[in-house]
Every structure is written in structure tokens, then in C-alpha cells.
Amino acid sequence: MCLKGSESEYQRNRSSHARGVEKAAEILFGLCGMSAILAVGSITLYMIVNGIPAVLQVGWKEILFSTVWMPTAKEPSFGIFSVILTSIAGTFLAVLIGVPLAVLTAVFLSEVAPAHLASIVRPAVELLAGIPSVIYGVLGMMVLNPLMYRLEQWIFADSETHQFTGGANLLSAAIVLAVMILPTVITISEAAIRAVPPELMASSLALGASFVQTIFRVTLPAAKSGILTAVVLGIGRAMGEAMAISLVSGNSVNLPLPFMSVRFLTTAIVSEMGYAGGLHRQVLFTIGLVLFGFIMVINLVLHRILKGEGRP
Amino acid sequence: MAGDKGQRRMTQCKMMTEKLNVYYGKRHALKDVDIRIRSHAVTALIGPSGCGKSTFLKTLNRMNDLVGNVRIEGQVYLDGEDIYSTRMDVTRLRKRVGMVFQQPNPFPMTIYDNIAYGPRIHGIKGKEQLDGIVERSLRQAAIWEEVREGLYKSALGLSGGQKQRLCIARALAVEPEVLLMDEPTSALDPVSTLKVEELMTAFKQKYTIVIVTHNMQQAARISDDTVFFLEGELVESDTTARLFSHPADRRTRAYINGRFG
Numbered sequence: 001m002c003l004k005g006s007e008s009e010y011q012r013n014r015s016s017h018a019r020g021v022e023k024a025a026e027i028l029f030g031l032c033g034m035s036a037i038l039a040v041g042s043i044t045l046y047m048i049v050n051g052i053p054a055v056l057q058v059g060w061k062e063i064l065f066s067t068v069w070m071p072t073a074k075e076p077s078f079g080i081f082s083v084i085l086t087s088i089a090g091t092f093l094a095v096l097i098g099v100p101l102a103v104l105t106a107v108f109l110s111e112v113a114p115a116h117l118a119s120i121v122r123p124a125v126e127l128l129a130g131i132p133s134v135i136y137g138v139l140g141m142m143v144l145n146p147l148m149y150r151l152e153q154w155i156f157a158d159s160e161t162h163q164f165t166g167g168a169n170l171l172s173a174a175i176v177l178a179v180m181i182l183p184t185v186i187t188i189s190e191a192a193i194r195a196v197p198p199e200l201m202a203s204s205l206a207l208g209a210s211f212v213q214t215i216f217r218v219t220l221p222a223a224k225s226g227i228l229t230a231v232v233l234g235i236g237r238a239m240g241e242a243m244a245i246s247l248v249s250g251n252s253v254n255l256p257l258p259f260m261s262v263r264f265l266t267t268a269i270v271s272e273m274g275y276a277g278g279l280h281r282q283v284l285f286t287i288g289l290v291l292f293g294f295i296m297v298i299n300l301v302l303h304r305i306l307k308g309e310g311r312p
Numbered sequence: 313m314a315g316d317k318g319q320r321r322m323t324q325c326k327m328m329t330e331k332l333n334v335y336y337g338k339r340h341a342l343k344d345v346d347i348r349i350r351s352h353a354v355t356a357l358i359g360p361s362g363c364g365k366s367t368f369l370k371t372l373n374r375m376n377d378l379v380g381n382v383r384i385e386g387q388v389y390l391d392g393e394d395i396y397s398t399r400m401d402v403t404r405l406r407k408r409v410g411m412v413f414q415q416p417n418p419f420p421m422t423i424y425d426n427i428a429y430g431p432r433i434h435g436i437k438g439k440e441q442l443d444g445i446v447e448r449s450l451r452q453a454a455i456w457e458e459v460r461e462g463l464y465k466s467a468l469g470l471s472g473g474q475k476q477r478l479c480i481a482r483a484l485a486v487e488p489e490v491l492l493m494d495e496p497t498s499a500l501d502p503v504s505t506l507k508v509e510e511l512m513t514a515f516k517q518k519y520t521i522v523i524v525t526h527n528m529q530q531a532a533r534i535s536d537d538t539v540f541f542l543e544g545e546l547v548e549s550d551t552t553a554r555l556f557s558h559p560a561d562r563r564t565r566a567y568i569n570g571r572f573g
Contacts, residue, residue, distance in 0.1 A: 199417045203479070206375060207430040207486055208407035217429070222420050 044292075051289030054078070054282035063286060069253040071272070071280040078283045080268070082255050084290060087265040089256035090174050090245070091238040098178030098238075099231055102185035106227075107215055109186070110193040129183035137247030140176040141168075145248055148172045152259055165261045168250035173262065176244050181234035188233060192226020193219060225305055232302045239294055242266035265291040326351040326490060326520040327372060327409075332386035334367055334376065341367045343544045345386075349490075349537075354512055354521040356535035356552065358528060359567070363541040365524045369492050372522065373409040374402055390490070407434060410488030414495040416475035418467035418482070423450075423459050426467045426478060430486035445485050453481035454511060473504025480511065491515065493523040497530065509534050528568055532556050540564045 055063060058078050066079025105125070109118050149167030156162040196219050204214040220227065242264070250261025251271055263271070269284050269291075276284055327349040334342040342364045349355050357365040370376045371388055374395060388395050395405050407430075418426050427446040436442060446463070450456040455477040459470070467478055476496060483491060493512070497505040512521055512534050525531050531538050532552060539549040540561075548555060548564045559565040 197415075197417060199413055199415055200419060202375065202378070203411075203413060203417055203419070203482075204429070205378065206373060206406055206411040206413075207433060207483070208403040208405075209430075209433045210403055213433055217433075218419055 047285070047289045047292050050282070050285040051292075052286075054279060054286045057279060058283065063283065064290075067255065071276065071283065076280065078279075080265075080283075080287055080290070082253050083263055083265055083268050083287065086170065086254075086256040086262040087239060087291070087294070090170060090177060090249075090262070090264055091235055093170070093174035094177035094181060094238045095231060095235060097174060098181045098234065099185055101178070102182050102230070102234070103189050103220070103227060105182070105186050106189035106193055107219075110190050111215065111219070125183050125186050128179075129187075133180065133241060133244040134247075136176050136180055137244035140172060140244065140248035144172050144175060155259070162259070163261075165250045165259065168248055168261055169259050170249065170256050170262045171258045173245040173249035173264070176248050177238045177241060180241060180244060181237050184237055185230045185234045188230035189223070189227045192223040192230065195226065196222045225308065228305050229302060232298060232305065236295060236298045236302075239291070239298065240266065242270050246270050265294075324351040325349065326391065327522075328389045329368075329371070330387040330389075332368075332371065332388060333384070334364075334371060335383040335385075336379065337381045341544050342371070345546045347539060347546065347549060349520060349522060351520050352516050352518075353536040354516060354523060354534055355537045355539065356531035357522065357524045357539050357541060358526075358531050359541035359547075361526075362543075364544040365539075365541045366494055368541065369411075369494055369522060369524050372490070372492055373406050373411055375406075375411065377402065407486050408488055409490040409492060410483035410486065411492045412476070412480050412483050412494070412496050415499055416472055416479050418470070418475050418478050420466070420468055422464045423467045423470075423478065424463040426482050427485045430482060434486060449481040449485040450478075452484050452511075452515075453477045454507060455481060471504075473500050473507065476500055476504065476508060477511070480508070488519065490520045490522065493521065495524050495526060498526060505530075528556075528570075540567060542567070 063078055063080055064084070065081050066077060067081045068077040068079045069082065070077045105121075109121060109125075113121060145167035147167065148169060148171060149165075152162075152164060152167060152169070156164070200222055201214050201219055204218045205211070209217070245264055246267040249264065249267060251263055251267060252261045253263045253268075254260040256262050265287055268287050272280070273284055325348045327347075329345055329347050332342055332345040332347075333340070345364075345368060347368075357368060359365050367376065371384060372395075376382050376384060384396060390405070390409065394400070419429060421429075424446055427449050428442045431442060431445050436445070447456060447460075450459060455474060458474060459478075467475065470478060476499070480491075480496070497508050500508065509530065512523065515521055516536075523531075523535065535552045537550070538552045538555045540547045540555065540559075540563075542563055548559060548561045550560070555564065556568055559568060
């Protein structure tokens, strides 16, 4: 703002042609900026317009809280409660498995690893983020599912009611998701831990605390908001993932129990959008709207955390 | 150590170094330093920036161990015990030899938890016992009256001077025998500086104090002994009164007269 005086003086001295270019560039930048808002706005509008009709027709209680999903039956039922629960449970499990691993890796990278070792691990972590999600899915299908199947056979050897899934179950999906959120959580947590002033750790050590005590009692609490941001971003990533988990989760609508084949909000859309028509198709849009709502809430939480960061 | 027989022999020596050499990679940061630090006295380390006084301070509680690429030769004794021997428990050493840093750096937690941090680390759990330690430490650091109403507020809300006194209280809470202070007032305003200086003088009764300072007036005001470092060497070490009135070395004379540094 304080540049305003000199800026106008500067502009007066320029030719009208140059000023025209300036103006055009300014408008161009403005339009680029607007396009992002436009995209978000139109997507939101589209999701609402397409997601609401099914809700009106079937009833929101029926859709959200019924567990019966039979969209192509003679008397179809469109309950997505299991699917919603699956998305929540899968994400929760992924965070439960992935976050401790990621935070400890971040501690390792920022505080423990000698420079040469960190310079090997860090690119590996970044590469993890660059691998297409379908690759995770394929690997999960070929490596994780058979292992999970063996575990399943061992656990349910005497069970008469268990439906064998061949290892394609909630647990497999959660593990794949956990690996997929690692790079996000590691990178952001590491940055947060690095931002903790070294003097803070020195003070703790100078009081006679051990390295491990210092990490868990001073460093991590001091990096809390950054790590929380990392976790929320990880949740967002896990919630929105479709491709990888559609390959490893068995893809049938069930309540989210560890060894059950399950369907997530995302995979429900992926697996049925191709052939669905009429009301069925509209309900899939409603599922999209629900997913969209979750992501919005996650971003809102993130926004809150980031805003509160400056405060002690 | 030449030139300081007599009076200094009379009092007990708390810490002592012999042929102490410190290298950071190829840089020879401390050269053959022999020092005796008197018990229940304030010893000031003075000298221009980069002369090795902070490095020396950090060898006394082995904080130099944290710096990569550091090599330490020679002996450092605490009550006659070599602190660099393999039998020395570093966490116990640091409990006995506390440290206050240049920048006031309270932990991002409540005032109470800041003070209780050290005692808890060393296994004290009882609420009443901790309450007692917290009050006693804060009183010793002359900040109790200012914070007693807000013990459970974040320590980050305090002023700079208060933060530094909190850090002093935090260091006192583990009942150290020696307190190392690395330019503890250089980030503070004059009023807070005065308060901290008053504390140091009072602490002599219970603790042995070693302070690094850039401020020669401060050294003259508060210390009993002064050690002058230059380029990693100990140039002169004597009682403060004598070092400032009759420096034996001409480099000391030049430095305290403000001709360099």
C-alpha cells in the first residue's frame, strides 16, 4: 500500500502502450485467479443440483441411514449408511496405522538421521507421493491381498458364517491408504519439527532430559499444530482416494468390519457410474455430494488449525 | 595457573579443567585451557565474539556433545570427577550443572509445567511435591509474585524479562549445583537485566555460577572471578577486582580499556 504514491508517479512516466500492456496483464492475472473460484463455485453448484433430486425422491433418512443397498432390484433400496461408515472407518484405520509411522519417520529425518542417510530417505518419501494410485492398487492386490487371505484363513478356520473375501477387505484397503498418506504426513510433519527452535530442545537436554524424552515431551508438542495439519491433509487424501482401494477392498457393500469386503464413498461411484441410470444414477451423485461434504468439513478444520497457529 | 595463589587456594574449587582442547572439525576452538572455578562464586567469562568463551561454557555440561564434528581433549572435573569419563551419566551431569541460554526460551506449555518439567523428568510425580518445587523455584527467580495468579497460563504470554527469569526458575527446579549462563541478559531490557543480575549475586549462597558476558561492566559488577579469552586461549584469569584494576597481560588491559573487541 505504501508504494502507491511512487507507483502512480512511475506509471505517469511510461508510454500509453506500455500502460496498456500492464493493464492487460493485470486483467489476465485477475481472470486466472477468478477461474479457480469459478471452478470451485461451479463444482459446488453442480454437486448440489445433481445430488439433491434423489434426496427429495427417496428421502434423506432413507439414503443416509439405511444399510440396504439394492439399486437395481425390482423394489430398489438406496441406503448408503454402510458406505459412509466404511469411508470413515477406513480413513480412521489408515490414520491410525499411517500417522505414527509417518511422525516417527519425520522425527528420524529431522533429528536423528545423519545427512547422507536423510538424503536417501527423503527423495524416497517424495517418490512415494509421485507413484500413481493405481500402482498402489495393483501392488496391494498382488502382494497384500494374498497375505491377508492367509491371515483370514487362519483366523476364521473354524468359522461357519464367515464369507471368505480372498483378502480383499477393509484392512487391506486401510493399509494401502496408510501407505498412500505417508508422504503427505511425513513431509509436512518434518517441516513442522524442523521449525521447532533448536534452543528449545537444548533447554530440555540441559535439564537432564534424554533425547527420547525431549522428542516426546518438548519437540512434538511444540510442533503440534503442524503435525495436526499434516494429519488433516492425510485424512483428506485418504477420504478422497478411489482407484487404489477399489482394487483391494473387495467392493461389496457391507458394514466396515476388518475382514469384510467393503465399498467406500469413492469406490461406490467408480464401480457403478458406468452403467447406472435414472434414480440409481442420481443417488450416485448424492454419494458424491456426501463425499464433497466430508472434504469441505476437513478443509474447514484445516483452515481453523492454520488460523490458530500464530497464537500461543 | 600462575598469579592467583593465596586467596583462591583458600576456597574450594567446584569445577576444573586441565589441558582442555576443543576442535570443531579442523578449527581449534579452545587451546590448552586450565581453569579453576571456585565454589559459591560468580565466575565471568569475557572476550570478543568467537574467542571460545561460549564453547568453554558448553564443555562444562557437555552440551558440546550435541554438535556434530566436535572433538574434545583434556579433562573437565566436577568435584574431582572427570565428566568426560565413560562412567559419567550425562543426564545426571546436566542435572547437577544447569544452563540458562541467551534467548529466553520457555517451552510452549503452562508456566507450572515449564518449572515442573525438569523434576518430572527426574521422576518426581507427587502433586504436592511438585507444587512446592514450582513455588520455591519461582520465588528464587523472583518471579513468583508476578505469575502466582496465572500458573496455568501459557508461558509464551510472558514478557522477555519474565521469560528469562522463568527459564532461570526452570533451571533451578532440578536443584543444580552449578549454573551456567550464556549471555543471559543480552536479549533483555535494562530493568530486566538489573533483576537478573541481582539474582546472580543472591544465588552465590547456594550455587556456583559461571556466566558468559559481552558486557564488561556486568562482569565487573557481579562476578568474583573473571577469565579473559582470546582466540581460543585463556589469556588471564584472576579475581575480578584484580583483573580489572591490575591486568597482568597487555592484551587484557587493551580489551578491558575497550581498545578492541
